[in-house]
Amino acid sequence: MAQGRYVVDHERAEWVIKTLIDAWRQKLPPFDHAVPVPEYLPKTLVPGSVEHALWLMAGLPYMRGRIDSAQAYIRLTHVYDLHPWMFDPETFRHSSMKHMNARAKMHKILRENGLGFNVRETIRFWDFNFKKLARFWDGNPLKIFKEAGDYDALCKLFMEGKKDPNSRTGFMVFRHKMVSMYIYFLTNAGLIEPFMYPGPVDTHNIRVMASTGMIKMSEVGPGARYEFYEVSPIARGLYQKYCKTLEDVLDLANALWYLSRDFCSRSQGNSSSTSGYRGRATEVWAKRVKWTPEKIRQYNSTCGQCSVESVCRWSLPSATQYNQGFLQIRSERPKPHTGQESLVELKRSLRSRGPKAKARKWAGEDEFPHSDQGVLFE
Ligand code: SF4
Numbered sequence: 001m002a003q004g005r006y007v008v009d010h011e012r013a014e015w016v017i018k019t020l021i022d023a024w025r026q027k028l029p030p031f032d033h034a035v036p037v038p039e040y041l042p043k044t045l046v047p048g049s050v051e052h053a054l055w056l057m058a059g060l061p062y063m064r065g066r067i068d069s070a071q072a073y074i075r076l077t078h079v080y081d082l083h084p085w086m087f088d089p090e091t092f093r094h095s096s097m098k099h100m101n102a103r104a105k106m107h108k109i110l111r112e113n114g115l116g117f118n119v120r121e122t123i124r125f126w127d128f129n130f131k132k133l134a135r136f137w138d139g140n141p142l143k144i145f146k147e148a149g150d151y152d153a154l155c156k157l158f159m160e161g162k163k164d165p166n167s168r169t170g171f172m173v174f175r176h177k178m179v180s181m182y183i184y185f186l187t188n189a190g191l192i193e194p195f196m197y198p199g200p201v202d203t204h205n206i207r208v209m210a211s212t213g214m215i216k217m218s219e220v221g222p223g224a225r226y227e228f229y230e231v232s233p234i235a236r237g238l239y240q241k242y243c244k245t246l247e248d249v250l251d252l253a254n255a256l257w258y259l260s261r262d263f264c265s266r267s268q269g270n271s272s273s274t275s276g277y278r279g280r281a282t283e284v285w286a287k288r289v290k291w292t293p294e295k296i297r298q299y300n301s302t303c304g305q306c307s308v309e310s311v312c313r314w315s316l317p318s319a320t321q322y323n324q325g326f327l328q329i330r331s332e333r334p335k336p337h338t339g340q341e342s343l344v345e346l347k348r349s350l351r352s353r354g355p356k357a358k359a360r361k362w363a364g365e366d367e368f369p370h371s372d373q374g375v376l377f378e
Contacts, residue, residue: 005217005218005219006215006216006217006218006226006230006231006234007215007216007217007218008214008215008216008234008237008238009213009214009215009216010241012212012213012214012311013209013214013215013238013241013242014242015311016208016209016212016214016308016311017214017238017242017243017252018242019307019308020208020252020255020256020259020307020308021248021251021252021255022307023255023307024251024252024254024255025251028305028307029263029301029305030258030259030262030263030302030305031254031255031258031259034254034258040070040073040074040077041077042055042076042077042078042080042081043077043081044080044081044084045077045080047189047190048189048190048191050139050140050141050142051084051087052189052191053140053141053142053186053189053191054087054088054089054130054133054139054141055076055080055087056182056185056186056189057129057141057182058076058086058087058126058130059072059073059076060173060174060178060181060182061118061121061122061125061126061173062076062115062117062122063178063181064173065202065203065318065321065322067117067118071114072115075113075114075115076113076115078113079109079110079113079115082109083109085102086102086106086109086126088130088139089130089131089133089134089139090134090139091130092126092127092130092131092134093131093134093135103123103127106123106126107119107120107123110122110123124172125172125173128165128171128172129171129172129173131165132165132168132170132171135168136168137168142186142191142192144157144158145186145192150195151179151183151195151196151197151198154179154183154197155176155179156169157169158170158171158174158178158179158182159171159174159175159176159179162174176198176201176232176236177200177201177202177232178200179197180197180198180199180200180201180253181200183195183197184199184200184250184253187246187250188250194246195246196240196246196249197249198235198236198237198239198240198249199236199239199243199249199250199252199253199256200253200257201232201235201236201239202257203228203260203318203321203322203327204256204257204259204260204261204264204318205235205253205256205257205260206226206228206231206232206235206327207260207264207316207318207327208256208259208260208264208308209231209235209238209256210226210231210314210316210327210329211264211312211313211314211315211316211333212308212311212312212313213311213313213314214238215231215234215235215238220314220329221329222329222330222331222332223328223329224328224329225326225327225328226316226326226327226328227326228321228325228326228327231327239252239253259306259308260318262302263302263303263305263306264302265318266298266302267299267302267303267315267333267334268287268289268290268295268298268299268334269286269289269315269317269330269331269332269333269334270315270316270317270318270330271286271287271317272284272285272286272287272317272319272320273285273287274319274323277323279323280323280324280325282323282324284317284319284320284323284324286317286330286331289334291336295336296336299335299336303333303335312333313332313333314329314330314331314332314333315329315330315331315332315333315334316328316329316330317330
């Protein structure tokens with residue numbers, strides 16, 4: 001089915017979604033060591049409290065990529081234990097000298113705790129959102145959920161009016177992805193009654209959906225661009241169509257995120273180097289694909305173990321999304337040729353045995369795992 005220049009392969013989508021949900025439930029790699037982010041909690045925080053919901057909300061700006069979000073939440077646990085006033089909306093209610101001092105202190109504290117990434121912007125969001133919570137929601141974000149009742153109404157409350165500090169609705173950082181992410185955290189923590197919603201669609205989700213051909217383009221191939229704001233409604237639609245239960249939504253969200261973060265990111269075709277961050281002008285280059293023994297082992301422990309490897313065709317580096325604002329097919333996903341691992345190991349052992357042995361081997365005097373793939377070593 002075509003949606004603009006995108007085409008959804010529903011048969012493929014259903015298979016990939018079901019396969020990933022099953023893999024997540026069976027704890028197949030890379031899901032065997034997965035720890036959901038909200039399971040890291042400050043020692044002084046009462047689980048299930050309003051403070052718990054506030055702490056999770058404060059961490060959302062770190063869920064926007066280009067920083068390890070699990071590490072960010074771990075660091076926020078220390079910040080909460082030492083400086084709980086930072087998570088109290090009353091700190092931000094009035095714009096005053098005291099409030100300005102609090103912001104300056106936050107700047108220093110976040111930097112000292114390894115949270116200096118985009119610190120000015122993070123504090124601006126934090127201040128704006130917590131001020132609204134204090135002024136209009138009794139300092140309690142859970143009241144927004146009570147009032148909304150369903151996903152669409154919740155999106156309106158979080159997203160509409162964010163330019164107006166005097167509007168009770170509209171919170172910074174919140175778009176569809178962040179609304180879903182917050183629902184996901186709060187549901188996982190048992191802070192809200194579960195209800196159906198589309199999983200948080202981000203670069204990781206879209207990368208897997210594109211590389212496996214769930215969402216194709218009319219002109220698919222190297223150079224094809226997946227524009228986030230065009231593809232994300234389609235991706236949310238796939239969640240809604242193929243996740244029958246809330247458990248399906250949670251499991252798929254986890255599976256897509258961990259798969260892309262822990263496996264796809266280490267696929268050689270997705271490795272990049274950049275010119276250093278210069279906003280949208282940042283240049284991104286592909287790293288050369290080289291099947292050394294180490295890289296083959298890496299392949300075998302990532303794509304080689306992936307449950308949807310058989311249908312994954314394309315490489316889409318996240319570097320273009322984070323630096324230039326779009327996901328783009330770079331090339332066919334590189335794979336080592338069949339038997340290449342044993343050939344590389346053999347080459348290594350021949351090197352250690354000297355040139356004569358090597359010549360004999362390559363002349364075919366001993367048994368040798370031939371390949372019809374031509375030159376295999378780069
Ligand atoms: S085969 Fe590799 S790149 Fe493709 S989805 Fe699996 S881990 Fe990601």
